[in-house]
Amino acid sequence: MTTSNYASEHETDEGRVFTVTGGDWDTIVSGTDPINDERIVVNMGPQHPSTHGVLRLILELEGETVREARSVVGYLHTGIEKNLEYRNWVQGSTFVTRMDYLAPIFNETGYALAVEKLLGITDDITERATTIRVLMMELNRISSHLVWLATTGMELGAISIMLYGFREREYILDIFETITGLRMNHAYVRPGGVAQDVPDDAIRKIREFLKVMPKKLKEYEDLLSGQPIWTERTKNVAVLDVTGCVALGVTGPVLRSAGLAWDLRKTMPYCGYETYEFDVPTHPDGDVWGRYQVRLAEIRESMKLVEQALDRLKPGPVMVADRKIAWPAQLAIGVDGMGNSLEHVAKIMGQSMESLIHHFKLVTEGFRVPPGQVYVAIEAPRGELGVHAVSDGGTRPYRVHYREPSFVNLQALPAMAEGGLIADVIAGGASLDPVMGGCDR
Amino acid sequence: MTSPTDKPNDGGVPVPVTPAGASSTAPAEYPPASPAGRGMFGNQGTGDVSGYGGLVRQRQPIEEASRPYGSYFDEVRDALEEAYPAFGDAIEKVVVDRGELTLHVRPERIAEVCQVLRDDLALRFELCSSVSGVDYLGADERRLHVVYLLTSMTYRRRVRLEAAVSVEAPHLPSVTGVYPTADWQEREAYDMFGIVFDGHPNLTRILMPDDWEGHPQRKDYPLGGVPVEYKGAEIQPPDTRRSYQ
DSSP states (O other): OBOOSSOOGGGSSSSOOOBOOSOOHHHHHTTSOTTTTOEEEEEEOSSOTTSSSSOEEEEEEETTEEEEEEEEOOTTOOOHHHHHTTSOTTTHHHHHTTSSTTOHHHHHHHHHHHHHHHHTOGGGSOHHHHHHHHHHHHHHHHHHHHHHHHHHHHHTTOHHHHHHHHHHHHHHHHHHHHHHSOSSOOOOEETTEESSOOOHHHHHHHHHHHHHHHHHHHHHHHHHTTOHHHHHHHTTOSOOOHHHHHHTTOOTHHHHHTTOOOOHHHHSOOTTGGGSOOOOOOOSSOSHHHHHHHHHHHHHHHHHHHHHHHHHOOSOOSBOSOTTTOOOOOOEEOTTSSEEOHHHHHIIIIIOHHHHHHHHIIIIIOOOOOSEEEEEEEEETTEEEEEEEEEOSSSSOSEEEEEOHHHHHHTTHHHHHTTSBHHHHHHHHHHHOOOHHHHHO | OOOGGGSOOOSSOOOOOOOTTHHHHSOOBSSOSSTTOBOSSOOOSSOOOSSGGGOBOOBOOOOOOOSOOOTTHHHHHHHHHHHOTTHHHHEEEEEEETTEEEEEEOGGGHHHHHHHHHHOTTTOOOEEEEEEEEEOTTTOSSOEEEEEEEEETTTTEEEEEEEEEOSSSOEEEOOTTTOTTHHHHHHHHHHHHOOEEETOTTOOOSSSOTTOOSOTTSTTSOOOOOOEEETTEEEOOTTTSOOOO
16 A cells, blocks of 8 residues: 555545555555445556456445445557448448457357348358358357356465466457458458458468367366365356346346356357357356356367368358449458459459459449438357448448447446455356456447 | 539529439438538539539438238337327338338337337337437438337347437437436437437446537547648548549
8 A cells, every 4th residue: 555646645535545556455455444435446557467457346335245236447449440430331440340359250140140240142142152151250269268167266365377278269259360361450351251261371271270179178187176275266146037137138148057058159140150060058057166167168169069060061152243242252361461362363454444444433333322311230159249240332331330349348247246256256257257458349 | 612503593694403413323312411512522612623522412301101010010100009009199101221120209208109119019229239320411301310220039120210409499208217228328419419318327428528519429529630742742631632522
């Protein structure tokens, strides 16, 4: 506890101000009078290692019991939705991929599906493109759940799992790099298909990953599931039942951990998920333990899906045939390291003036999208990711709104935390798996 | 320099008709991309030698759907009509587009309609998936629209409610009493569009700083920015930049 250059006690409405930068709880509360200062307000975050990013929590405490919890968001607001309105429809995918940075493929796919629905070309998307989307989404779901496991482990004091989770995630990021060229912010799934085909090298890497991963999952379970500290910190902690979840709009693993098998891949299928074989894991308890179990099981289900998607990959185009929409998608890596279609460049620069004009129009002006609005929802790692897209008939989105599961789910934190211990705020918040980039957009 | 169509026809000055083919390549728009609804590059006041500045956009109102709507939409409408006596007064129009059902609701009735949609056994829209705002500047007198996306987990259906309010009186009842999940989403709509949800427990800004002025997602919100020089050329801020519309 130090006196500092922040607000002094005279500048607040009530009570004394302490600035705490670590230390022991007893030392911190020793400065307060236990009778008169029974309630203290603790401001946790926005810079705090246990709040999953720039989330700020205002906690009213009585001893170690949380009486009121309020979360403050918006620290990572970057105006992506507004920015989209000043770029053409294809450029949009480079923006939305930066929202929820742990699940970029989902942001892109949701956006692409919405634009395609507006264009009325949903049925024209090639089978290979759809299969690649499923493949990428499920790999992304695994990597996102791994980060969840890693960060939650760290927040609850299990440092090893943090290292292991991030280590295994590297496998997937490596696969993503092979396929898209980038570890994150891929802009790979585009309206009309995907940016380029999956190279053979990536298929080999994915097969390798599928061989390695089950053993690793077993390791995590050996490390955590029987461990008394882990079970103590997670079982019967931050319970939220189905009624609470639905009222507060909580979807995804948190809802499923309360026992309701609501998974958009099954209940309102998209991208052909109805033709895949997989289960929706649930858990009856609705506590942090249940969410841990559900997420681990979902990694296994995603691996099944990845395997099936790999088996289905038949040669074919990865972009719609409509040349008024499709960007060149047969790319090779150029000298600058960027994806480039040499054949296409040769054609537009050397052979066909019309192709050059067409390419120029498509890239600078973009395509026009018939006016109207759509809502497309997909099952992201954190729950229902909804894209509400409005077109005015122009070449740029008129309005795009993301129904971000992180944003909606975070509302449930007070319901989970109030009345519990301050340590359980961390466990509860972590179990929601909020990603502030997605929450604040 | 204004384009020729801006000038009133004050004797002798011929008013050019919309160039042929304008409406076939550029579909009739609702709402127009620019408030002026004219031109292709969004640049007003600079010399236009392309002729595209003369393009005039057609506005087309959203058409009301006629029965039968198809899919489950008729059932939803019938069930709502039966369960909600004030249906005729509350529902302004029913639109079916791209396989989605939209009920345009009078703003003051929105909470009631939500209540019925949630509680009626034949409707059961238990989950309010999304609340967002859209600003239809220049296309609608009541330009601020609030769009609610309700999901029925029982029947696996979705319905969209749309309520329009004006900038002068941007008030409508909050649905937080029916769907607590609308809390933050209504705050976001307030923050971004200045739509006031009466009865909301804590209607404050959520994404922008508390002392921010204005509502950034409104279409007339100035973007600001300065011209940037890049390789000798001057690049204008996005809203004054020459761009396709």
